[in-house]
Amino acid sequence: MAVMSSRKPGRPSKGHRVQYKVRLPIRLKEAAAEAARAHGMTETDYVAALIAANTGLEHLAPSLNQEVLPLQKSA
Template sequence: MIRDMERRKPGPPSKGEREEVRARVPVQLRRALQAEATRRGMTFNDFVGEALAELVGVPYGPQGGLPLTKAS
């Protein structure tokens, strides 16, 4: 049991397997995405992940943040 506790990292629970995606976008677009994520109370990564998932019709994940259509 102690060994299991040693392996756990502090912070929120895992969102599952993830893979890094890099993209170069215009500065104005990056700022607009960040502003919208902040307005919705989401992290930048969750906001972009939700937006891309909705665009291609793939679920974002069990703990992927608020759905774009339900965030205020």
């Protein structure tokens, strides 16, 4: 008989988080989205990494130096 785990499936927790809302000019938001994709990150992780890098708290955010695989173009 299999033992059921109480742990939820899915990605591991990133720890306690709070929501932080900001208003940005449209072009700045678009640039952040493009940069996040280029780094293979979510926009949230990208912005957190930028804040961490500028506050000396790099250990709290994902690395911006992730390898990015090239996108395949459709023929």
